[in-house]
Amino acid sequence: VGSGFAYYSISSVLITQLKAPSIGMQLATELGTIALLANIFREMTALIGAPFIRKYFGCLAPISAAGIGSADILLASISKYSGKEAIPLAILHGILINISVPFFVSLFCNL
Template identity: 55%
Template sequence: MKGSIIVLLCFIAGWITGSLTGVIDGFHSLSIWLLYFLMFQVGLGIGTNPDLGRMLRSLRMTDVLLPVATMCGTLIFTAVGSFFISRWNMAECLAVNSACGYYSLSSILVSQLKEPSLGVAIATQLGTVALLANIFRELTTLVGAPLIRRWLGPEAVISSAGVTSVDVCLPAIRRWCGPSYIPSAIIHGVLIDISTPFFISFFCSI
């Protein structure tokens, strides 16, 4: 919770600074290098995980199906919800929500990939939507985990967390779902983590 609030405060501080100072020369070229660094960090984090080999060897069918169900449910409900949003088309909504809680990567990746077709200003707006939507997904899981567990079951808590089931939301999953669900949560987060850049890139290219 504390980490999510810090991210929101940083976003607000950046928004205020940008409003007061205007466009900073070289900012967009800097952001693309930041994107490359985030992608490198994703691969580095997964590759250096000492438990990665053990988790892959212990994969069960249910562990693979859960992230598939998470992504399918996210995309289906996003597609339905896009009909009620006039500002953005379906592909843009899918690009935003296919991040499954990965706000740091999605905000930059969506902004960069949509800039050629939408322009800098509109692409930045969509990147901001991606940032806020995915932060709110994380916050909803952290706050609502006990209710989600009670009404929908432990797998729903993991699914709600999206990519953050491997890190930020893992303590909440452990507390409300039990230690036995930790391996499933980690595998779920890793698989969503790997697939997220591909889904965002695909929907941004449509």
């Protein structure tokens, strides 16, 4: 569930599809729903808590907390609280996470 990195549109679907053969469709759907909610809550927490995350954990922490949203949805918040010099790093972080989500979700679902 955590390997979705706030990429709720694909991670919940992948988890449901990959886990259905091993645990059944009912449990796989429940796990996919948990992943969806966890990813949405992560993004909301990163958006609302960006100033607190920055204050207590450092200037790069909002980028990490944002997950995949660091490249788009949370970029304005990251820029505001971490500074404009954090924008290129936030975009690169978002792109790398975007590429890695299908790999990590598949890896952890097959364990």
